[in-house]
Amino acid sequence: MISFEDFEQLTAFAKHGTLAKAANALHISQPTITRTMKNIEECFGVKLFERGKNRIRLNGTGQIAVEQAEKVLDATRQMMTAVREYDKSLRTIVVESCAPAPLWFAVPQLAKKYPAMTLSSSLAGNDEIMEHVREGSCHVGIVLTPPAEQGIHCRPYLRENLSICLPPNHPALQNAPASLDFRDINGFNCLLRSQLGFWDGLCRREMPASRFLVQEDDDEFQELMRNSTLPVFITNLAKYSEEDMNGRVSVPIIDASANVTYYLVSSKDAGILDAIVSDKNILAIVL
Amino acid sequence: MISFEDFEQLTAFAKHGTLAKAANALHISQPTITRTMKNIEECFGVKLFERGKNRIRLNGTGQIAVEQAEKVLDATRQMMTAVREYDKSLRTIVVESCAPAPLWFAVPQLAKKYPAMTLSSSLAGNDEIMEHVREGSCHVGIVLTPPAEQGIHCRPYLRENLSICLPPNHPALQNAPASLDFRDINGFNCLLRSQLGFWDGLCRREMPASRFLVQEDDDEFQELMRNSTLPVFITNLAKYSEEDMNGRVSVPIIDASANVTYYLVSSKDAGILDAIVSDKNILAIVL
DNA sequence: TGATCTTACGTTTAGCGTAACAATA
DNA sequence: TATTGTTACGCTAAACGTAAGATCA
Numbered sequence: 247m248i249s250f251e252d253f254e255q256l257t258a259f260a261k262h263g264t265l266a267k268a269a270n271a272l273h274i275s276q277p278t279i280t281r282t283m284k285n286i287e288e289c290f291g292v293k294l295f296e297r298g299k300n301r302i303r304l305n306g307t308g309q310i311a312v313e314q315a316e317k318v319l320d321a322t323r324q325m326m327t328a329v330r331e332y333d334k335s336l337r338t339i340v341v342e343s344c345a346p347a348p349l350w351f352a353v354p355q356l357a358k359k360y361p362a363m364t365l366s367s368s369l370a371g372n373d374e375i376m377e378h379v380r381e382g383s384c385h386v387g388i389v390l391t392p393p394a395e396q397g398i399h400c401r402p403y404l405r406e407n408l409s410i411c412l413p414p415n416h417p418a419l420q421n422a423p424a425s426l427d428f429r430d431i432n433g434f435n436c437l438l439r440s441q442l443g444f445w446d447g448l449c450r451r452e453m454p455a456s457r458f459l460v461q462e463d464d465d466e467f468q469e470l471m472r473n474s475t476l477p478v479f480i481t482n483l484a485k486y487s488e489e490d491m492n493g494r495v496s497v498p499i500i501d502a503s504a505n506v507t508y509y510l511v512s513s514k515d516a517g518i519l520d521a522i523v524s525d526k527n528i529l530a531i532v533l
Numbered sequence: 534m535i536s537f538e539d540f541e542q543l544t545a546f547a548k549h550g551t552l553a554k555a556a557n558a559l560h561i562s563q564p565t566i567t568r569t570m571k572n573i574e575e576c577f578g579v580k581l582f583e584r585g586k587n588r589i590r591l592n593g594t595g596q597i598a599v600e601q602a603e604k605v606l607d608a609t610r611q612m613m614t615a616v617r618e619y620d621k622s623l624r625t626i627v628v629e630s631c632a633p634a635p636l637w638f639a640v641p642q643l644a645k646k647y648p649a650m651t652l653s654s655s656l657a658g659n660d661e662i663m664e665h666v667r668e669g670s671c672h673v674g675i676v677l678t679p680p681a682e683q684g685i686h687c688r689p690y691l692r693e694n695l696s697i698c699l700p701p702n703h704p705a706l707q708n709a710p711a712s713l714d715f716r717d718i719n720g721f722n723c724l725l726r727s728q729l730g731f732w733d734g735l736c737r738r739e740m741p742a743s744r745f746l747v748q749e750d751d752d753e754f755q756e757l758m759r760n761s762t763l764p765v766f767i768t769n770l771a772k773y774s775e776e777d778m779n780g781r782v783s784v785p786i787i788d789a790s791a792n793v794t795y796y797l798v799s800s801k802d803a804g805i806l807d808a809i810v811s812d813k814n815i816l817a818i819v820l
Numbered sequence: 821t822g823a824t825c826t827t828a829c830g831t832t833t834a835g836c837g838t839a840a841c842a843a844t845a
Numbered sequence: 846t847a848t849t850g851t852t853a854c855g856c857t858a859a860a861c862g863t864a865a866g867a868t869c870a
Binding site: 274275277278281298299300301 | 860861862863867868869
Binding site: 845 | 846847848849850851852853854855856857858859860861862863864865866867868869870
C-alpha cells in the first residue's frame with residue numbers, strides 16, 4: 247500500500263518546498279509526486295496538505311507526518327546497515343595483537359588462507375585481548391602468556407628479541423659489550439615509533455630516566471634515524487635498511503622482558519591458529 | 534523497491550515457521566512469499582535464509598533482519614496513529630468542568646453549534662483546568678472563579694444552588710426551617726453520587742462529622758434514595774422525579790460555598806463561549 | 821512568460837494467483 | 846501421501862512518463 251519511496255517523496259517535498267523541485271531532486275516526474283501525495287493522504291485518511299490552484303503546502307498534520315516519516319526512514323536505514331554489518335561481521339576475522347610485528351606475518355597468512363574473509367587487525371592490551379577472545383568478538387588473539395584456562399586454544403607463534411641500535415661513538419659502547427640490559431641505557435633519550443603495543447609501556451617502565459621522542463610518521467622516523475645520534479630499538483622481526491642504519495651498531499638487550507614469545511589464542515577454532523603457524527615464509531623472514 | 538508488506542511477510546514467516554503457514558495467515562499464495570523473501574534478500578544484498586530442497590529457515594543475519602523489521606513496522610504503526618491522533622485532535626473540542634451539571638448543558642449546545650467536531654468532556658480541579666486552558670490543551674474550561682489574568686476570555690454561565698433533601702420526619706426539619714446551613718446537617722450520614730467534581734470535596738470539608746455513602750451507579754443510587762431515609766443533595770440543575778423523591782422535603786442550604794456561579798473560560802476564542810452562553814434552552818430548564 | 825500543480829492517456833512493468841514440479845517426512 | 850518450497854505462465858492492475866490544461870506571479 248505505502249512504501250519507503252513514498253515517504254522519501256514526502257520528506258523531499260518538505261525539504262524542497264515545491265513538488266517540482268522535489269521531483270527534480272529525486273529524478274522523477276512531477277505527476278508522480280502529485281499522485282504519491284494523494285496516495286499518502288488517502289492511506290492516512292487524513293488531510294495533510296492545503297491546496298491552492300497551483301500551490302500545495304503541508305498543513306499542521308502534514309508536518310507531523312513528515313516528522314514521523316523521517317523517523318520511519320531513519321529506522322529503515324538503520325535496519326539496512328545493521329543487517330549488512332552483521333552479515334559482514336560473519337565474514338570478518340578479527341585479529342588483536344599486543345604488538346605490531348606478529349600482525350605483519352599473521353595477517354598476510356590469514357588473507358592467503360581465507361581469501362573470502364575480511365580481516366580486521368588492531369593492537370590492544372593483553373587483558374583486553376583475552377576478554378575479547380573469551381566473548382568471541384576477537385577470533386585470533388596474539389598475547390605474551392599462554393592462558394591457563396581450558397576452552398581456549400593456544401599455539402606458540404614467534405619470538406621477538408629486542409636490540410638497541412647506537413651510533414659507534416655512543417658512551418654505552420665504550421667497552422664494546424656483546425649485550426646490554428635496560429639499566430645500561432636507562433637515562434639516554436631514545437627515538438621511538440608509535441603504535442608499538444606492549445613495547446611502549448615496557449620501555450617506559452624499564453627506562454624511567456629516559457625520554458622518548460615518539461614519531462607517528464614512518465618517513466619522519468627514518469629521517470630522524472639517519473640524521474640523529476639518538477638510540478633506536480630494533481628486533482629480529484623489525485629491522486632497518488643499511489642506509490637507515492647509517493653505521494649504527496646494534497646490541498641485544500638481554501633482559502627477559504625484552505625477549506618475548508607470542509602465543510596465538512582462539513576460543514572457537516584451533517584450525518585458524520594452525521593456519522597461521524603453518525606459514526612457510528616465517529623461517530625465511532625471521533632467521 | 535521494498536515495502537511494509539514485505540516486512541510483514543518476513544515477520545509472519547518468522548512467527549509461523551513456514552512460508553505456507555505465513556501465506557495462509559496473510560491470505561496470500563505461497564509463491565508470493567517465496568518471491569518476497571527473494572526480493573528482500575536481493576534488496577539487502579545479503580543471505581538471510583538457509584535453503585534446503587523443500588525447507589527454508591532464517592539464518593543469523595535473517596534473525597537480525599526480523600528484529601529490525603519489527604522495529605520498522607512498530608515505527609510505522611506509531612506514525613500512522615500519531616498522524617491520525619493529531620488530525621483528530623484538530624477536530625476535537627476539549628471541555629473540562631469542575632462539576633458535572635454545567636456539562637449537561639454546555640456539551641449538547643457545543644454539539645449543536647459544532648456538529649463536525651468531536652467533543653471530549655471531563656471533570657477536573659479548578660487549578661488543573663486553568664492550567665490546561667492556558668497551555669491550550671483544554672478549549673473550554675468551566676470553573677468557579679473568573680480568572681484575573683488577561684488573555685483568557687471569560688463569561689459567567691450558570692448558577693447552581695445546593696439543597697438538602699430529607700424525609701419529612703427527619704430531626705433537622707423539627708422547626709420546619711426555610712433554610713439550613715452545613716452545620717445543621719453536619720453529622721448526618723448522607724447518600725452521595727460519585728463524579729461530583731468540587732461538590733464532593735466541599736461536602737466533606739463542610740460536614741466533617743458525616744459519613745458519605747458513595748454510589749457509582751445511577752440506578753442503585755435511585756434505588757437507595759427511594760428505599761432509605763438517608764439525606765441526599767439536589768440542586769436547581771440536578772433534580773429528581775417525584776417518584777424518586779418519595780415524599781422527601783428539600784431545604785436550601787444557605788452557605789455561600791453551596792451557592793456557586795460557574796464561569797466559562799477559554800484562551801483562544803471568545804466565540805465558543807458565546808456559543809455556549811447563547812443556549813436558549815437553559816432558561817426553560819433552569820427556572 | 822515561466823513556474824507550479826493537476827488531469828488525461830497510453831505504455832510498461834511488476835505483482836499476483838493458478839498450476840505444475842521436486843523433494844521430504 | 847500430505848506438506849513444503851520453487852519455477853513457469855498468463856493476466857491484471859498499478860505506476861510511470863509524456864502531454865495537455867489551468868492558474869498564478
